[in-house]
Amino acid sequence: MKAMIIKEIGPSDVFQRVEKVKPTAKPGHMVVEVKATSVNPIDTMLRSVELPWSTNLPEILHGDVAGIVHEVGEGVTSFNVGDEVYGMAGGINGVDGALAEFMLVDALLMAHKPRTLTMKQAAALPLVAITAYEALVDKMHVQSGDKVLIHGATGGVGHIAIQLAKILGASVTATYSPANQVLAKTLGADNLVDYKTTSVSDYVQAYTEGTGFDKVFDTVAGDNIEKSFQAAKFYGHVATILPIADPLQIALKSLSFHSVLMLIPLCHGINHASHGRILTEIATLVDAGKITPIIDESNFSIWQVAKAHDRFSSGKAVGKITLTV
Numbered sequence: 503m504k505a506m507i508i509k510e511i512g513p514s515d516v517f518q519r520v521e522k523v524k525p526t527a528k529p530g531h532m533v534v535e536v537k538a539t540s541v542n543p544i545d546t547m548l549r550s551v552e553l554p555w556s557t558n559l560p561e562i563l564h565g566d567v568a569g570i571v572h573e574v575g576e577g578v579t580s581f582n583v584g585d586e587v588y589g590m591a592g593g594i595n596g597v598d599g600a601l602a603e604f605m606l607v608d609a610l611l612m613a614h615k616p617r618t619l620t621m622k623q624a625a626a627l628p629l630v631a632i633t634a635y636e637a638l639v640d641k642m643h644v645q646s647g648d649k650v651l652i653h654g655a656t657g658g659v660g661h662i663a664i665q666l667a668k669i670l671g672a673s674v675t676a677t678y679s680p681a682n683q684v685l686a687k688t689l690g691a692d693n694l695v696d697y698k699t700t701s702v703s704d705y706v707q708a709y710t711e712g713t714g715f716d717k718v719f720d721t722v723a724g725d726n727i728e729k730s731f732q733a734a735k736f737y738g739h740v741a742t743i744l745p746i747a748d749p750l751q752i753a754l755k756s757l758s759f760h761s762v763l764m765l766i767p768l769c770h771g772i773n774h775a776s777h778g779r780i781l782t783e784i785a786t787l788v789d790a791g792k793i794t795p796i797i798d799e800s801n802f803s804i805w806q807v808a809k810a811h812d813r814f815s816s817g818k819a820v821g822k823i824t825l826t827v
Contacts, residue, residue: 505602506807507561508549514808514815516549517601522562525598525606527575532609534569534587538625539600539804541814541823542566542658544765548594549811555594555769562598564807564825565590565768567605568615568624578609580778586615589781590628595769600625601804603827610774611767613781616788619795626795626822627662631784632764632777634663634719637741638670641760642717646671649710651733653697654721655689656682656796658822659743663719664689665793672717675709685796685820702732714738731755796821803827 503524508516527533545564547553568588571581581587589612593599598606615624638644650667654660655676667674668690677697678686686694695705706714714735720727723744730740731751740752741760752759767773787793798819802810803826810823 503603504805505562505598506804507601508559508563509561511548511550511552511556511559513550514811517808519805522602524604527573527578527606529576530578530609531575532571532578532581532587532607532612533573534567534605534607534612535572536567536600536603536605536804536827537569537621538567538824538826539564540566540626540629540825541810542629543814544629545593546811546814558596560593560596560598562601562605563593564599564601564804565593566625566628567591567600567607568621569600569605572604575609581609581612581614586621586624587612588615588624588628588785589613590632590764590768590777592768594765597768601807601825608774609778611777613778613785616785618789618791622824622826623795623797626658626797626824627784627788628777628781629764630658630662630795630822631666631793632780633659633743633762634666635780635784636764637719637743637760637762638663638666638717641741641762642719642739642758644670644672644717648672648716650674651715651718651730652676652691652721653719653726653730654678655686655691655694656820657721659721661689661796661821662793663721664691666787667719669787669792673709675705675715677722682820697729702729706733710735717741731757798823800824 571585591607591611650672655678675693676691718730720730720742798821
């Protein structure tokens with residue numbers, strides 16, 4: 503099979519197109535004929551910088567995949583040859599990813615693809631949808647009537663989180679960049695905040711009567727996390743996808759703090775079935791018309807992955823960058 507591989511960490515031109523032996527199914531696994539993948543920040547980071555997982559970096563990157571089951575291994579009962587599936591199933595921790603014609607995947611990490619989406623659209627969902635679900639449902643238990651603040655409205659995780667929070671019955675306030683105002687207005691948030699012109703105290707007063715938000719999901723993190731702590735009510739919840747430097751405000755407001763890292767099952771070989779479960783629920787919501795991924799206008803094949811990474815790094819993409827076979 504053809505594949506795009508890396509032999510060393512570096513700029514986008516480290517990708518090489520090569521011939522590799524097509525994988526064969528093993529117990530609990532499937533071989534998927536890759537139809538599409540997408541670019542996530544972790545993909546560009548693994549390619550370009552030393553990370554904790556760099557010592558066991560696979561040759562083939564990219565975890566998000568949508569495709570067709572080509573071969574089923576012993577013990578796999580939920581999928582059959584010919585099924586359309588999607589998942590986040592490799593590209594890290596020594597497991598080859600989706601930048602190839604075929605990919606070996608743990609069946610527990612996969613789900614049947616939403617029927618109403620193309621392969622290209624479905625490939626945009628796994629990492630961001632799992633992250634949003636873990637934050638809002640599994641960690642913060644968002645429910646009807648909650649006042650929820652989501653930072654990064656038009657980001658990969660943020661735009662799914664807004665839609666999911668609304669499904670859960672929350673009143674959603676979301677921050678956005680002025681450059682993405684038009685897109686932000688299409689996502690269904692009850693209130694939108696231009697983070698460059700509106701202070702935290704102003705939108706806390708406007709949308710919570712000064713009390714603070716019940717749940718805050720910070721998909722931006724970094725220095726922005728202080729705004730999340732400021733915006734949360736006493737005894738509230740804050741979730742983020744990146745480490746924090748100073749936990750003092752967590753203690754001073756008696757917050758429940760949640761760190762969300764959906765890569766843990768992939769990196770440590772635990773809880774794989776949670777990914778399949780979440781993606782099955784997400785597919786149901788998508789097919790019911792309640793969640794729609796935003797796809798960047800670019801049109802790359804996996805053989806053009808270097809150009810896709812360059813577009814991601816440029817900051818010009820609007821929505822998820824996807825690549826097809």
